[in-house]
Amino acid sequence: MRRKGFIIFSIIILFLFTSAVYSDEGMYLPFKIPSQIFQKMKKMGFTLSESDVFSMSKPSLSQAAIIIDGGTGSFVSENGLILTNHHVAFMAAQRQSSVKANLIKNGFLAKTIKDEIPAPGYKAYILKEVKDVTSRVLKGVSKKLPPKKRYEVIEKNIKKIIKKEEGKSGDYKCRVNSFFGGVKYYLSKYLVLRDIRIVYIPSRNIGEYGGEIDNWMWPRHTGDFSFLRAYVAPNGRPADYSKNNVPYKPEIYLKISARDIDPGDFAMVLGYPGRTERFLTSEEVKYYINFYYPEGIRILGKWLEILEGDAKKSKEAAIKNAGMIKGLSNAYKNYQGMLQGLKKMNLIAKKKKEEKKLLKYVDSDPQLKKEYGNVLNELFTLIKESQNLSKKSRFLSLFSRSSSLLRFALTINKWSIEKRKKDMDREPGYMKRDVPNLKLSLRLGQMGLYIPTDKKVMKFFLKELLNAPSEMRSKVVDNLIKDKSDKGIDEFIDNLYKNTKLQDLSYRMRAFNLSRKSLLKLNDSFINLASKLQVELDTLKDKSETLAGKMLLVRRKYMELLLKYKKGLIYPDANRTLRLNIGVVKGYSPKDAVFYLPQTTLKGVMEKDTGKWPFIVPERIKEICKTKDFGDYIDPELKMVPVDFLTTNDSTGGNSGSPLINKYGELMGLLFDGNFESIASDFNFMPSITRTISVDSRYILFVADKVDHATNVLKELDIVR
Amino acid sequence: MRRKGFIIFSIIILFLFTSAVYSDEGMYLPFKIPSQIFQKMKKMGFTLSESDVFSMSKPSLSQAAIIIDGGTGSFVSENGLILTNHHVAFMAAQRQSSVKANLIKNGFLAKTIKDEIPAPGYKAYILKEVKDVTSRVLKGVSKKLPPKKRYEVIEKNIKKIIKKEEGKSGDYKCRVNSFFGGVKYYLSKYLVLRDIRIVYIPSRNIGEYGGEIDNWMWPRHTGDFSFLRAYVAPNGRPADYSKNNVPYKPEIYLKISARDIDPGDFAMVLGYPGRTERFLTSEEVKYYINFYYPEGIRILGKWLEILEGDAKKSKEAAIKNAGMIKGLSNAYKNYQGMLQGLKKMNLIAKKKKEEKKLLKYVDSDPQLKKEYGNVLNELFTLIKESQNLSKKSRFLSLFSRSSSLLRFALTINKWSIEKRKKDMDREPGYMKRDVPNLKLSLRLGQMGLYIPTDKKVMKFFLKELLNAPSEMRSKVVDNLIKDKSDKGIDEFIDNLYKNTKLQDLSYRMRAFNLSRKSLLKLNDSFINLASKLQVELDTLKDKSETLAGKMLLVRRKYMELLLKYKKGLIYPDANRTLRLNIGVVKGYSPKDAVFYLPQTTLKGVMEKDTGKWPFIVPERIKEICKTKDFGDYIDPELKMVPVDFLTTNDSTGGNSGSPLINKYGELMGLLFDGNFESIASDFNFMPSITRTISVDSRYILFVADKVDHATNVLKELDIVR
Numbered sequence A, B: 001m002r003r004k005g006f007i008i009f010s011i012i013i014l015f016l017f018t019s020a021v022y023s024d025e026g027m028y029l030p031f032k033i034p035s036q037i038f039q040k041m042k043k044m045g046f047t048l049s050e051s052d053v054f055s056m057s058k059p060s061l062s063q064a065a066i067i068i069d070g071g072t073g074s075f076v077s078e079n080g081l082i083l084t085n086h087h088v089a090f091m092a093a094q095r096q097s098s099v100k101a102n103l104i105k106n107g108f109l110a111k112t113i114k115d116e117i118p119a120p121g122y123k124a125y126i127l128k129e130v131k132d133v134t135s136r137v138l139k140g141v142s143k144k145l146p147p148k149k150r151y152e153v154i155e156k157n158i159k160k161i162i163k164k165e166e167g168k169s170g171d172y173k174c175r176v177n178s179f180f181g182g183v184k185y186y187l188s189k190y191l192v193l194r195d196i197r198i199v200y201i202p203s204r205n206i207g208e209y210g211g212e213i214d215n216w217m218w219p220r221h222t223g224d225f226s227f228l229r230a231y232v233a234p235n236g237r238p239a240d241y242s243k244n245n246v247p248y249k250p251e252i253y254l255k256i257s258a259r260d261i262d263p264g265d266f267a268m269v270l271g272y273p274g275r276t277e278r279f280l281t282s283e284e285v286k287y288y289i290n291f292y293y294p295e296g297i298r299i300l301g302k303w304l305e306i307l308e309g310d311a312k313k314s315k316e317a318a319i320k321n322a323g324m325i326k327g328l329s330n331a332y333k334n335y336q337g338m339l340q341g342l343k344k345m346n347l348i349a350k351k352k353k354e355e356k357k358l359l360k361y362v363d364s365d366p367q368l369k370k371e372y373g374n375v376l377n378e379l380f381t382l383i384k385e386s387q388n389l390s391k392k393s394r395f396l397s398l399f400s401r402s403s404s405l406l407r408f409a410l411t412i413n414k415w416s417i418e419k420r421k422k423d424m425d426r427e428p429g430y431m432k433r434d435v436p437n438l439k440l441s442l443r444l445g446q447m448g449l450y451i452p453t454d455k456k457v458m459k460f461f462l463k464e465l466l467n468a469p470s471e472m473r474s475k476v477v478d479n480l481i482k483d484k485s486d487k488g489i490d491e492f493i494d495n496l497y498k499n500t501k502l503q504d505l506s507y508r509m510r511a512f513n514l515s516r517k518s519l520l521k522l523n524d525s526f527i528n529l530a531s532k533l534q535v536e537l538d539t540l541k542d543k544s545e546t547l548a549g550k551m552l553l554v555r556r557k558y559m560e561l562l563l564k565y566k567k568g569l570i571y572p573d574a575n576r577t578l579r580l581n582i583g584v585v586k587g588y589s590p591k592d593a594v595f596y597l598p599q600t601t602l603k604g605v606m607e608k609d610t611g612k613w614p615f616i617v618p619e620r621i622k623e624i625c626k627t628k629d630f631g632d633y634i635d636p637e638l639k640m641v642p643v644d645f646l647t648t649n650d651s652t653g654g655n656s657g658s659p660l661i662n663k664y665g666e667l668m669g670l671l672f673d674g675n676f677e678s679i680a681s682d683f684n685f686m687p688s689i690t691r692t693i694s695v696d697s698r699y700i701l702f703v704a705d706k707v708d709h710a711t712n713v714l715k716e717l718d719i720v721r
Helices: A035-043 A086-095 A147-166 A282-313 A314-346 A347-363 A366-372 A375-400 A404-418 A432-448 A451-465 A475-480 A486-498 A505-513 A516-520 A525-564 A602-608 A621-628 A676-683 A697-707 A710-718 B036-045 B086-095 B147-166 B281-311 B315-344 B347-363 B366-372 B375-400 B404-418 B432-448 B451-466 B475-480 B485-497 B503-514 B516-521 B527-568 B602-608 B619-627 B678-680 B697-707 B711-716
Strands: A067-068 A072-073 A081-084 A125-131 A174-177 A184-192 A195-201 A226-232 A266-271 A577-586 A589-590 A594-596 A597-603 A642-647 A660-662 A669-673 A692-697 B065-068 B070-074 B083-085 B124-132 B172-179 B184-191 B193-201 B226-232 B264-272 B579-584 B588-591 B594-596 B600-602 B642-647 B658-663 B667-674 B692-696
Touching: A035 A577, A067 A081, A067 A226, A067 B083, A067 B588, A072 A266, A072 A669, A081 A669, A081 B083, A086 A195, A086 A226, A086 A314, A086 A432, A125 A314, A147 A174, A147 A184, A147 A432, A147 A525, A174 A404, A174 B588, A184 A195, A184 A347, A226 B678, A266 A676, A266 A692, A282 A314, A282 A347, A282 A451, A282 B366, A314 A432, A314 A676, A347 A525, A375 A451, A375 A525, A404 A432, A404 A451, A404 A505, A404 A516, A404 A525, A432 A505, A451 A475, A451 A486, A475 A525, A486 A525, A516 A525, A516 B642, A594 B619, A597 A602, A602 A642, A642 A697, A669 A676, A676 B588, A692 A697, A697 A710, B036 B579, B070 B086, B070 B264, B070 B692, B083 B667, B086 B193, B086 B226, B086 B315, B147 B172, B147 B184, B147 B432, B147 B527, B184 B226, B193 B692, B226 B619, B264 B600, B264 B667, B281 B315, B281 B347, B281 B375, B281 B451, B315 B432, B315 B451, B347 B366, B347 B527, B366 B527, B375 B404, B375 B451, B375 B527, B375 B600, B404 B432, B404 B503, B404 B516, B432 B451, B432 B503, B451 B475, B451 B485, B485 B527, B503 B579, B527 B678, B602 B619, B619 B697, B692 B697, B697 B711
Parallel strands: none
Antiparallel strands: A067 A072, A067 A125, A072 A081, A081 A226, A125 A184, A174 A184, A195 A226, A266 A577, A266 A660, A589 A594, A594 B594, A597 A642, A642 A692, A660 A669, A669 A692, B065 B070, B065 B124, B070 B083, B083 B226, B124 B184, B172 B184, B193 B226, B264 B579, B264 B658, B588 B594, B600 B642, B642 B692, B658 B667, B667 B692
């Protein structure tokens, strides 16, 4: 719900660092590690230099950590082997699964390089350059411009920068991100590899052991890892899938540590966290608590019911809906944790108290009072306006994202409009550089498309929209459906699905290539609906951009004030750029008289076994426990094979699959979750209970070796003992 | 299900003590504390002498610990004040509750001694003497007697001993218990006080905080305590309730410790544990796992549903069914814990392994082989027979205990038969000495009698009986109900309840006093049913006694062998006689990566608050937390008011309300529960996870002082800091 792109006009404040009380809060920019943080790392035993962590002139760890799908991964061999989470590779497995060969359930192991199969839609983003583009982004932006115009100028500047920096090879993608609410803009340039293959996925009973029950929970016993591989053309350049492609040779890869891990051990995370909201006002927090999360929980709950209902009835639906179920379930539990956590930490009161102090600070100085005396009120007014707008557009926007067919139709329709414009005038996401992605999404959508479910989901959201208060409804939909009874809605939907061919992949791809005129001539029911809805959506978008243009000024002033008051902020909110954070292996107390130890073992895997999903221990593991064939994977203190562990690192969604790096610069674990008690840490870091959950590298090696006999994979790794 | 009264004919083996590996397993006889155990106590810092713990010639701690209702209590003032659990005093509160004055919900505090109200049906048993009566019990018992006769001789011997030892005053009750499966018989002589009054019960939101959800669970935050008082006639002798009665002056009472409690601290428990089964065979364990507990869980679950269903609908039912619901819920959770625990500890396999070793030991020596070569087989044969019999009689015996009215009728009918016999020929439980108890149960039954519930319960068990396999059914019932449809059963029940007056208390008491002839003349439908059912029940009892007579020989041989093989056993199974056990304050690990600390605090009480039963924190406690009005009840290490704590003591049902005694001989806590993981410890003690849960004496003082302002109670106590 947070508006993106709030910016300010001049750079008054640079990074100032507080000498705050110690905690492991902080998602630092690897190219600007605060000096006291690096000193702390050194004190904790970290043996490498700053340039080993990040450098643009030599291979550094930051290039080993890559973006892969919605998560993070890392190179772990000279031949482009990528280690990431099982749940990050999950969609690839789903897309390669059929009722017959169920990769999700059984896992997969390519015994030779020839057996590796494509991970459809997966791309690896390798960070090649980071640069400050603040002045270029803000060029020509002045106070005098009307709000909407302000917004547009910045949007156009960013487009220009990206176009220039990406160049013409098509090998690179650039992203411009705002930091500290627009105080700074940095461009990240990535080499994008688009032929990714599946090498080795353990069975679901290891990779997703504990399922939704254990998701976000400690103690955890999940072997949440998978191996992929990046391929390039024989000439070394990125290429689409081809049999002739060869494994990519990364400039750097991580060694795998098989060393002992103990409480107190140092751990550094390099990854791509998606979003935190650590600098919100009390009014924004209130909105999350009173509206956003409760409503989200309601909607997600019903949506999940539909998907799971069909999955129970049909094997085909089970496979096709699996990815969506997994994603929504995760969000569902996340939202519940957020709501619980936000209430428990009493964040509204806390923020109000801070704001009171801030106002007192402003009042204490006539100069400050003159400049900032009204900023919080102004901000609150705009926030209210923005919340009203998002409430108003809520039902329409939910509806427009509900059915796969409708999403396809909106994409095709929008592209048929945008394609007529000059590239630089098109909406972001619909420029020339985006076309491959748009096509890919249309293609991949096929793998999660199950028409009976799609219809039910469409009906649910349509009913929500039709029954909304009048100012939140869609005139288009109201006109199309006069009879709002179940029967009326069913008839409408039946007609809609009868008079479309968008479920057909090749038809869909042809439609994408048509001119606006030819597209409309198809007279496809879904395209017709999308074409009408788009007008309404555009109106809302206009309003939202105008508001964002207004917000620019006020938010900037507020951030200025906050930075003055706090004497600087140590790190910016997460925004899916590369971040580094540090921590130690450490347990926590979730409640009175209970203490969670920071490491789990195979003993706990066996304890949880019920023989029923999600707690089915594979026979091979039972056998190993019986014969004590643990190899040399026993932890000397735990006296058992270690499985997962907790650290104090500050992480969030997007960090999944991030390498945990020990003091020697080796991969000691694979980040895959946070604990339930700390979900709301996205809003407010709580040192005593915020923990990151990772798979122990020794468990990865143990499973690969003893359970799945993935000797080829193990041979390729550089294992350090 | 365990047969009582297995005995052997000669005492070959006395108490021999193994020097087993250390654990806190063991429920010792206070008058025979094994010397190495007392040495251990001394080493742990215990400052008193053996005779301070138990003596028949001077006041000792063993007289401060008394039997009260189904639990244990202790004297804590010179004026007969008794400290026991809230859940032990619960039935008294229920019997004094009406919809208007809800003692269960609101608690009760008598501000002066005149305000104290009767605890109906409650009695206090003070241990006065213990003596070995083995030879007297076994007098005249010979191998040649037929099995049934053997059983009867012992029964008669015991009756004679009791009659003689109780004397004629009516002030004493004696019990003869068998130890080590009949190796020894001890008589315990108790002074019985029968005017018990309620002094102070905290509100249910303290005394039962956490309710059924937290029952058997750690971490626990329950203030499970209550104060009662024992009264006697002005002449100092036991008496029924009378206004003229005066507080009893115990020979000894316990001081209350307000000292700090820390992990590792010594704790001794004196109490009356009900039953353990530590010496069973694999076949008996198998029966529990495969039949007894699963069936018990099924029956209890349905029974509870009926009681709770009505309690939700009617306030009257809520109060009247409360006691039964509490009791059954407790058993329900207990059974589940037993079943889980027995399976988890793999006890069948463990026992089989032990038995294999035992057989090997027998085989190793021709003399042993000759004598004991066949004992295990013989025992198994009889066990099978006994299990078949109890399966067969199961439905009938369940039915006979289902409805309150039927239980009343069976008691009255049985007494009308037994009263015609000479006292010594009557069945135990129906002798002259038992008459007051029989009457009491008929009277108290009124307080838990809610006819709509009673009918539903009757119907459920009737259906079970009617649908049982033919050999398990009742001919009487089959003849009475020809139409086994719901309609037929309902008609039968309606008639039954229409043609009885047993729901009327005075009618019931009159019926109890009638001769057999006059009773039958009443033509009361329930009496008529009971009269017919009793014939069937007696047949089953006959069979069971014959079997018990056979078992005597074989079980004795087996125990002989076991004692030889184990070179003695350190303590006998619990049998509701006074026991002593020792332990230390200690946490435990319930599962991989989780550690439970041994002490909870008021912080945890607040954490659990939901505002909904069973987690409603009283306003007064919230206020105290806000104003930090904790008095001097803060634990120096926990930095908060302590609530409950764990110790390694070996305890079981019946121990509820037992004093935990510190090394100075002062009451440091009040035992009220065990942890869920260790419920099955009754069968097999597991040192690593078996824990006893107690209320910290400081929490009792804190609640009495700061929450309930029970200054009169506090003043009466002898508090040591």
